Amino acid sequence: MSRIQTSRRLAAILAADxxxxxRMMASDEVGTLTALKRHRELVFNPAVAQHNGRVIKLIGDGTLVEFGSVVDAVNCAIAVQTAVPSDATSVGKIVLRVGVNLGDVIIDGDDIYGVGVNVAARLEALAAPGGICISGIVNENVENRIDVVFEDGGDVxxxxxxxPIRVWKWPSTALVKPLSATPDNAPRTVLRDMLPSLAVLPFQNMSGDPEQNYFADGIVQDLITALSRFRSFAVTARNSSFVYKGRATDIRQVARELGVRYVLEGSVRFSGSRLRVTVELVEGTTGTHLWATKFDADIVGIFDIQDRITESVVAIVQPRIQRAELDYSRSTRPESVDAYDLYLQALQKLNTESGDENEVGIALLERAIELEPDYATALALAAASYQHPVAMGLPTLSADDAERSLELARRALASAPDDPIVLAECGMVRHSTGRDYDQGLLMLLRALETNPHDATIVWRAGIAHLKGGSLDEAQALFERAVRLSPGDAFIGLTGIAHIHMARGNFEEALDFARRSLAHNSRFPATHWMLIAGNAHLGRLDDARRALEALQKLSPDVSLAGIRRGQHSKDPHRTQVLIDGMRLAGMPEV
Known part of the structure; x- marks a missing residue:
């Protein structure tokens, strides 16, 4: 018996299934087999032949194809995934995932083996339904030689x-839509597909000096990297958005082509020793400008300027997108029962700081969790929302709120243990409801390390230090939060007031509390500072007027309620508030 000779060669491998x-076979075996055969006959095999491929094997619904050219392999994958067959009815509901790799393979007769083949199979499993996933080496070889743009999926x-394998995906996560609901594809929200998406376009160099392009490109790269840390929206990869460098563009067309809802664009102009950078956030469907700003600076210390611009823009873009999403949900999807829309509707309620609205917001989040039991952001926000009335000294919704809050936090962390928003929300729950100050602080510091530009994470880390860590660190974080998000300055200013209160600096505490009140007169904790600070200074008439203002906001406020929510590792940091408010006449219960 003769032995078949084996050999090695470099080949592009396409894997599809x-x-x-x-599920389709279990539901309709004959119909599924017929549809698969027709798909191969009308779509798959013609595409392989047109792009000079060789079908190596068929394994049930899976197919392995070899190509001598990596460009041919990727173009074949695109042709398969974008084909509209002349007899679409007979193809039925056949939707493929496709992976493409370039690597060394072992040729054994008519079959092939090796790591190159194995990687192609793993890539196929990572592709979205109807999508393509390619390896980094494939992307390097086909970049600018094909008609579509792949999005960087990171190391996997x-x-x-x-x-780890560097993967690139098409279409982008912003474009991937859930499959239609069918008996064998049960309706289920695909959360990442509903998140808003953003592209950062290359900034225009208005200086007329090509050597300054590096600065403009550096700002964009930093913005993409920093914005990618937010989990509340998807950011198109650099290789996708930089296709538009040097091109006159219509923002609406760019948004359609990249499949994004928002576009960030800007320009850089050098004039002598001065620099001006302008930045605009645009809604892609209508071209409406949502926000714009400019930075003027001396070019001395240019890279410090670059960092400052990145920090400032990133801090503003995330809340602006969230605000636009709330408006979008309110105006176009008020009756939606998708988990993401329920989450947005809950945010609208929770942002009001009203006890009744908080209860409605929690109910909406509970519905979102019913639809998506592993929806980590909704789980974390619900956990924090159960805890929030307690932290504000208000009556709880039920006797089981604390237990429910901790349960939801555990589920959120199990679902997304590295998500900075989840870590921040659950860290607050851990130290406020669970009274685990050290672990809560560590979780918030991990969140801060993951996304240092999120003002919400910054001020929450400040609260964690205030409750169970360093007062100096707490003050630095509150000051940073005010700088990052001036619109929410009242939180950081009130936090600084509390720090001065704990140190016995009552005049300074009142100064920051008054500044906070000017930003938001409906934040209960600000009134606590005004009551306690005035009382400790012997200004009881002022303290009682501040108490009356608080009682209009929170008629059920009491020392017992505030004590229940405002505990701390160092009891003095809370007791100084309680003692001051008792002097002003706040009821015990």
Whole structure:
């Protein structure tokens, strides 16, 4: 018996399989097989032949194809995923995932083996339904030689491959839509598909000096990196947005082509020793300008300027997008029952700081969690919302609120243990409801390390230090939060007032409390500072007037309620508030 000779060669490998094939076969075996055969006949095989491929094997619904050219392999994948067959009815609901790799393979007769083949199979499993996933080496070889743009999916560790693989995906996560609901594809919200999406376009260099392009490109790269840390929206990768460098563009067309809802654009102009950078956030569907700003500076210390611009823009863009999403949800999707829309509707209620609205917001979040039990952001926000009335000294919704808050926090962390928003919300729950000050602080510091530009995370880390850490660190964080988000300055200013209160600096505490009141007169904690600070200074008439203002906001406020929510690792930091408010005549219960 003769032995078949094996050899090695470099080849592009395409792996494909059918989404939901097992469920489809269980539902309609004959119809599924007929549709698969027709799909191969009308779509897959013609695309392989047109792009000079060789079908190596068919494994049930899976197919392995070899190409001599990596460009041919990717173009074949695109042709398969974008084809509209002349007889679409007979193809039925056949939707593929496709992976493409370039690597060394072992040729054994008509078959091929090796790591190159294994990686292609792993990439196929990472592709979205109807999408394509390629390896980093494939992307390097086909960049600017094909008609679509792949989005950087980062480094991924896959089974039986001893090193992480850099993956690139098409279409972008912003474009991927859930499959239609069918008996074998149960309706279920795909959360990442509903998140808003943003593209940062290359900034225009208005100086007429090509050597200054590096600065403009550096700002954009920093913005993309920093904005990508937010989990509340998707950011298009640099290689996608930089396709538009040097091109006159219509923002609405760019938004359509990239599949994004928002576009950030800008310009850089050098004039002598001066620099001006302008930045604009635009809604992509209508071209409406949502926000714009400019930075003027001396070019001495240019890279410090770059960092300052990045920090300032990133801090503003996230809340602006969230505000636009709330408006979008309110105006166009008020009856939606998708989990993401329920989450947005809950945010609208929770932002009012009203006890009744907080209860409505929690109910909306509970509905979102019913639809998506692993929706980490909704779980974390719900956990924090159960805890919030307690922290504000208000009556709880039920006797089981604390237990429910901790349960939801555990579920959120199990679902997304590295998400900075989840860490921040659950860290607050851990130290406020669970009274685990050290662990709560560590979680918030992890969140801060993951996303240092999120003002909400910054002031929450300040609260964690105020309750169970360093007062100096707390003050630095509150000051940073005020700088990052002036619109929410009242939180940081009140935090600084509390720090001065704990140190016995009552005049300074009153100064910051008054500044906070000018920003937001409906924040209960600001009134606590005004009451206690005036009382400790012997200004009881002023303290009682501040108490009356608080009681209009929170008729059920009491020392017992505030004590229940405003505990701390160092009891003095809370007791100084309680003692001052008792002097002013706040009821015990």
């Amino acid at each position: 059918v989404v939901g094939y097992s 560790t896959v089974k039986n491959i001893d090193r």
